[in-house]
Amino acid sequence: MSQTVARAIDVVSYVSLNSRSLSEVALHLGVHKSTALRLLQTLEEGGFVRRLADGRYGMGFELIALGQIALDQVEARSIAHAELQELSDKVGHTIHLGQLVGNQIIYVDKIDGRGTVAMGSRIGLTAKIHTAAVAKVIAAFQSPEDVERLIGDSAFERYTATTLTSKQQFLDDLKAIRSRGWAEDDGEHEDYINCVALPVHDARGKVTYGISVTALRAVSTLEQLRKDLPLYRKVAEKISQNLGWKGQQWTAQNFLKTS
Secondary structure (H helix, E strand, C coil): CCHHHHHHHHHHHHHHHCCECHHHHHHHHCCCHHHHHHHHHHHHHCCCEEECCCCCEEECHHHHHHHHHHHHCCHHHHHHHHHHHHHHHHHCCEEEEEEEECCEEEEEEEECCCCCCCCCCCCCCECCCCCCHHHHHHHCCCCHHHHHHHHCCCCCCCCCCCCCCCHHHHHHHHHHHHHHCCEEEECCCCCCEEEEEEEEECCCCCEEEEEEEEEECCCCCHHHHHHCHHHHHHHHHHHHHHCCCCCCCCCHHHHHHHC
């Protein structure tokens, strides 16, 4: 990759997280302000960054448009969206669709529930492997080699009192997830939020996706979320079937017997 292209990609990513001044961009790239300005002006002409009223630079509208096109081309998202919307309407909680992409699990769809407050998840962002229920439920059904790849150099950073802070804790949690069939986030990244997640199979039978139901702890406890697991599981199975999965037929009664 050429240095100019690499710098352009770096700048787009940098200003997409937060608006940045010319000086901040130059410092981030380790270049003179004049070099950073030329790069920003070129990106601005293409619509990939935009200059804000205060002179700082932020994400350009062309990038937003291209991002939406890319999301619309994600087959699972287009297939699952209506099911996720219906589920959110029924339970009133926020619903996520995660997808295994390379060495990461990415949020590819999100339906905000009623009374939603700010949370760290956004479409296009990477789900934290050791805290996000949707990431854990996908990881739990991968091969040991793939799990190691997903863990990578994770430091298992602590965010709350319930965060898994070691590799062994994480692996033990994956084992429990495989046994019961769903994952949980017990306030492990944001202590006021909890979540349950279930696997979604693709046409090959692999768990490439996952859906999660997220709620404010004050609105719905983890125990309350668990009560609707049969409903969530039906949705996960319906999406799996729409993706071409030919697995065993599932019923709420069978699920309750094995959970």
